[in-house]
Amino acid sequence: MSKRILHVVTNVAQYEDDDRPTGLWLGELTHAYDEFEKQNYIQDIVSPQGGVSPLEPKALGRFVADASVIKRKNDASFMKLLENTKKPSEINWQDYDVIYYTGGHGVMWDFLDNRELQEITKNIYENGGIVSSVCHGYCGLLNVRLSNGNYLIKDKKITGFAWCEEVLAGVAKKVPYNAEQISKERGAHYEKKLIPFAPNVVRDGNLITGQNPFSARITAEAVIEALNSK
Template sequence: MPKVLFALTSHDRLGDTGRRTGFYVPEIAHPAEVFTAAGWDVGVVSVKGGEAPRDGVKEGDTVSAAFLAAYADELKNTPSADQLDPADYDVIYFVGGHGTMWDFPGATDLAALASAIYSRGGVVAAVCHGPAGLLSADLDDGSPIVQGKQVAAFTNEEEAAVGLDDVVPFALETALIEKGAKITKVENFAAHAVADGRLVTGQNPASATRVAELAILQATPA
């Protein structure tokens, strides 16, 4: 059975706002539904291990509610990247949420895990703020995994639109460009996902399901 590993932030504070944050639940719940329906096994990992902080749960989102119920134990006791073997996973999927902006860029063990999955022929996927986890991921030759690749991520315009461009520690779109990514984007909050070989990325929460679909396609032998 193929297996996807969802990577989650361990950071729970939204800068100095006094607000809580974490991983954005719909960005794992809806993709997980796609993977399980396709016969995949689902695993989780977080930056620090233990219980992963969550955000974005909305009333009426039955898919997210079902996911949280089904994976309650896994989300409470996530492993850290150094406890996992990259050979066990066909896809790693970096879930967004504003918490990622604080801990994903420095999560070197998580980045190394993603690089190892990619180097052995696996797929690296990310959505919304999840591509922050790609900033430290390199290919075997030391070049950034995003260099020269089409990449979608939460845009500078979207960050300004939600009023958090002065709260996050850096501009994700700008940081990806500085790593050599070729940013592809559409209007604010519209669904947009792109596969550039085995690197699959999406712009925002509306893109999460399509990222899962594309990841499965890229991971499936022709």
């Protein structure tokens, strides 16, 4: 039976209290989607509210958007998926082997405290599924608690967009919190590459996380390896 992947994307189109546009960093979805598609996995896309997932303009820039991004952006059927994402209430967690949280700064506002997605994530994890994220996607993991009351990331090795990368991106004063610091406060063993924006993936059992936009493909590859080893 084919494996099933649940991608999580944002609904947030701009920074709170700021007109700076944001949204899904498209490559963080397409790079993983491509790899999972090669394995003939079934893939669905959910967002906190359902419906449209806006795109981060910076991710579509000339020197950022690669062949994967351009191909998907020009694929009307694929873009329709991002215009009609599922709501968490439409998701049966039992159907999925993996949940994969994508990034883009918008997720900092709508991933952190979404109880429905937290419940889906907890259930997938506690039933032997894989929980994964890339870049800011780990914001969706920061407040997930397991049935025993502990944070899912407690005592786990993880990575995600580093605070130094926020500073270098010029948005440290615009984001609502320091995700790296919160992960440490939750008891996670946060890891990052010495060189900012270098690809990096960290696996701790069934928890697989990528550091930045350039880590999506290797994160997906790590997920595939984990599924194949089951």
